[in-house]
Amino acid sequence: MTEAENRPNVARMYDYYLGGCHNFAADRAAAEEVLKISRTPASPRRATARSCAGSCAGRPSRALLPTDGRTVVLQGDLRRPGELLADPALRATIDLSEPVAVLLLAVLHFVPDADDPYAAVAKLRDATVPGSVLALSHLTLDGLPTLPTEQGTAIYRRSSSPLVPRSRDEVARFLDGYELVDPGLVKVADWRPDGEPQAAVSHGYGGVGVRR
Ligand SMILES: C[S@@+](CC[C@H](N)C(=O)[O-])C[C@H]1O[C@@H](n2cnc3c(N)ncnc32)[C@H](O)[C@@H]1O
Numbered sequence: 001m002t003e004a005e006n007r008p009n010v011a012r013m014y015d016y017y018l019g020g021c022h023n024f025a026a027d028r029a030a031a032e033e034v035l036k037i038s039r040t041p042a043s044p045r046r047a048t049a050r051s052c053a054g055s056c057a058g059r060p061s062r063a064l065l066p067t068d069g070r071t072v073v074l075q076g077d078l079r080r081p082g083e084l085l086a087d088p089a090l091r092a093t094i095d096l097s098e099p100v101a102v103l104l105l106a107v108l109h110f111v112p113d114a115d116d117p118y119a120a121v122a123k124l125r126d127a128t129v130p131g132s133v134l135a136l137s138h139l140t141l142d143g144l145p146t147l148p149t150e151q152g153t154a155i156y157r158r159s160s161s162p163l164v165p166r167s168r169d170e171v172a173r174f175l176d177g178y179e180l181v182d183p184g185l186v187k188v189a190d191w192r193p194d195g196e197p198q199a200a201v202s203h204g205y206g207g208v209g210v211r212r
Pocket of ligand 1: 011
């Protein structure tokens, strides 16, 4: 076991929640601790992701995706959006002079304020044209009981990417420059529910905006 494999990794924990096989013992143990506190860490987010398109960052996506020239997988860091935007593979696949959709689902809460996630999202926004869409979901502690949420965030503090829950106002700032579509920025379980059984407790906000 390498040191990296012994430390819970948030992407591999998420893989475990979704029933995947790309995870190690340390990931499974940490994920099981989270599941004891909340049985539904991924399901509302997964529904949001499915309704948009899904995301494969940090997983062996190249092997899973079609090689039709219309899909590309880049490994990058949201904290350095300039590198992602300049990647020749992205430029060859996505025409940024046309409206595009940017999905930032369950990822911004892994970027602390010290790394200025607002600037990163603004850079992505500024690289797209009006009519482009930003869909995001983000962990919050708003309206949640203190003890289990503290226990949950404590587990993630041991992981590769500690969690940074944000308030509704703080999440709304990511959507500056976008016109929110109905029902606005709401708890993810309330964002156009698709009939799936909803979690009793919603751990995050979700919203979709169209760039002005
Ligand atoms: C909870 S998963 C969500 C995955 C996917 N967006 C979805 O909704 O199914 C969080 C993902 O954020 C990624 N992540 C964390 N910090 C990141 C960063 N600074 N840049 C890019 N990805 C990051 C992790 O690798 C992990 O794949």
